[in-house]
Amino acid sequence: MQSHHVNLNGKPFHYRAWGPPDAPILLMLHGFPEYSGAWAELAERLSDRFRCIAPDQRGYGQSWAPAEVRDYATGKLVGDMVALIDHLGGGPVTVLGHDWGASVAYVLAIRHPDKVERLIIVNGVHPAPFQREMARGGAQSEASQYILWLRRDGSEDRLAEDDFAKLMDLFSARMDLSWMTPAKLAEYKAEWARPGRMRGMVNWYRASPLQVAPPGQPITDLPALPRDQLTLRQPHLLIWGTGDTALLTDCLDGLRDYAPDLTIRQIDGADHWICHQKPDAVAAIIRDWLA
DSSP states (O other): OEEEEEEETTEEEEEEEESOTTSOEEEEEOOTTOOGGGGHHHHHHHTTTOEEEEEOOTTSTTSOOOSOGGGGOHHHHHHHHHHHHHHTTSOOEEEEEETHHHHHHHHHHHHOTTTEEEEEEESOOOHHHHHHHHHTTSHHHHHTHHHHHHTSTTHHHHHHHHHHHHHHHHHHTTSOOTTOOHHHHHHHHHHHTSTTHHHHHHHHHHHOOOOOOOTTOOOOOOOOOOGGGSOOOSOEEEEEETTOSSSOGGGGTTGGGTOSSEEEEEETTOOTTHHHHOHHHHHHHHHHHHO
16 A cells, blocks of 8 residues: 555645556545545455555545535535546546545536546445435434534534544444454544544535435425436446445435446445445455456
8 A cells, every 4th residue: 555645726635545556546435434544445355456546535534624614515525536536647537435435426427427437336325316315304314313413513522522432423323333443443533633634524514515304304395406417427336235324225216317327236234334344245246347
């Protein structure tokens, strides 16, 4: 693994790289509350074929972490990755996203099809079906109530209290965290403790326009989500751990309407943290699909 520090659009960013410099690029986008190092297990299993590039996204790890919520608008997060792809040679590249990284990956593929050759999502959701389910007032709305808590003023301070006890509660959230060894946990906490990072991480939630309905109280006046503006044309692989309690399988209903060239592979016995729990299975599915 190599560590790289670069300027993107005039701001400092950090990324990790595995694999030969001349291999095809696999751009790996993490979510909350992870960082570039979270991809290590998967990158080590794919780096014989790919140049695996895992950035600390804006607000995370060793990358730029502005304090203002407006600096985390989706267009700006996507712009960071466009600049990184340009730095790496201009693309197109294969993009792999998880959690919030999936949201960036979807918009990157839709708005910048010249930069994205293929899209792989692992337990992440397309914004349109996700918004539909969060607005219904049903199971996904209930599962997403934590988002409203994170958007409150000062939530980043609560997350950091007592050696990140509340953040660890969110991280586990009725899911299997047995993969989190003491050494890995120490690495995560070192990244979370960098000045301003906890606020930057939470600002992703504050800046998002997605609306969360109270349980049993559907939101009926959502802004239009035009399908033609949210459809991706690239080959798309979705890998899904069926035990996810944060993102529910209802969010997959209708996904093919936005991704005509879609392949779905489900893995039982895995949840939201599938890349840590089943790295061999995830890597095998990726290899098979790309072959």
